Amino acid sequence: MSTKDYLEKDYYKVLGVSKTASQDEIKQSYRKLARANHPDANKGDPKSEERFKEISEAYNVLSDEKRRKEYDNARSLFGGSYRPGGGTGPGGFDLGDLFGQPGGTAGPAGGERLSDLFGGLFGGRGRTATRSRRGADIETETRLTFAEAATGATRSFKLSSDAACPTCKGTGAKAGTSPRVCPKCSGTGHENQNLGGFSLSEPCSECRGRGLVVDDPCPTCNGSGRGTSTRTIQARIPGGVSDGQRIRLKGKGAPGEHGGPAGDLYVVVHVQPHPLFGKSGDNLTITVPVTFPEAVLGAEVRVPTLNGLPVTVKIPPGTPNGRTFRVRGKGATRRDGTTGDLLVTVEVSVPQSLSGEAREALEKFRAATADQDPRSGLEARAKGV
Incomplete structure (x- = not known):
């Protein structure tokens, strides 16, 4: 079975169960449908035979917890936006974009194919572990007077977020040493698992997705390359906010990695009541x-x-x-x-x-x-x- 078939077929719909169905529900539905569409009970009916094959194929995937999880993860990447038959108009995209097939158009990242963006999830060529990454979102809260909430106010926020280790600058290696390229994944940060005609990528078990191996770890971060960054920022709370409102301050969250954009800061506002207004x-x-x-x-x-x-x-x-x-x-x-x-x-x-x-x-x-x-x-x- 090709990767395209894997993404195109909705096994939950084939078995008539929800995406949150238990294994017992999946088994019961399979048995019921298999009995009704079994070739022995529908001799000479090619439609029933084809239906029986689809039911068996869906059950083989969904009855196996590991394969079911891999199937769900693969389909969730596209948010249900895959449209059989290709096309890049509203509601779908061309699988040529994903796998580099002839006829595919440029992907959403300005000329890059989707196979590049997903880092070789389906066994295609992917980026190394040093690809840019958006910073994490941060949530905090503040208290305003009634007048400040009505007209707007500037607040200082002391934020702590995950950042590169200040000692090793994010390499994870002790001073004077350097990490080496992971020999198992050749620096890609992932390894492929063959699922019988479908190759699924997983984080490398040797380097845990970093693409690098540290022999002499940094004593500050124990080789993770990550630490905690504390910073104080000034942010403007717009006027007209209400008590309990959660506002988004774009780009005020944790810094991105390798040139990636910063995350967002979400502020929950508490407004003090006014005796008159x-x-x-x-x-x-x-x-x-x-x-x-x-x-x-x-x-x-x-x-x-x-x-x-x-x-x-x-x-x-x-x-x-x-x-x-x-x-x-x-x-x-x-x-x-x-x-x-x-x-x-x-x-x-x-x-x-x-x-x-x-x-x-x-x-x-x-x-x-x-x-x-x-x-x-x-x-x-x-x-x-």
Whole structure:
């Protein structure tokens, strides 16, 4: 069976099981399908015979844990993007790219074939163990005040990540010595395993994938060539972040190896609550108390903002409790640099005590508005009338 067939055939689909199926589920499905499609039970039916061969082939791979793992790893490299019949359009690629067959087009790395990129996984020519590698992603957390979260802030982060050993500069060899090319894999870092028509690459058991063998190891890293790097970076947290949000700072993670790009830094933000302001999307919110006369007769009230400069909001006569007014441009900073709004909700304040004069005035007001019942028809609406 060719490598192309190995990638093209979905053995899980052939057996009608999921990719997470247990060995018992695989065996049960195989027995059921094998009985139904066995040539003895379908004499003269070439389709059943071909189906029986496919079922047997799929079972031979999936029933063997090692072969199943190798099969899964090989197919996962392409994320399900292989399309039978070749072609480099959306949804597929040409296997000529992978194995260097005639008719293949340039791979995604600017002219390199996919066989180069995957380092000879399928027994083709591959790169040495010194190929470039992207740095690891790092995750940390920070705490911001409410104002910092709304407008943005700069923070210092002390990061520890895997890096080349500072003593041996990543060679793994003791000072004055050098590593030698692994004799087992000839420096490629991998060795091939023949699976009967399909060659699968694995990390070299001698050098563990490095391609080099260290005879006199560095005392600092014990020959691994790796150490821990600690560094402090300054990073800008954009405005408008929310409590618990996880933001990505591209290229601020661990440094890459052999010219590879740096990883990313992920920061989980914790925002301290504010005693007055809240947040709704890119807008800030605030509740402002007004007196009963202000709500009834109208007024102009001063409203604080997050930057400390108050604004004046006009309350029209007859404003009900809970009405919200919008103040443009006084909210949180958006990603594009613009600013959201401040949403001001009025809350009619009810006095807890009244002077005799105030009580008398309210009694007169109640008498003058006795014919205005705000609950008129309430019971009827409750009954659906």
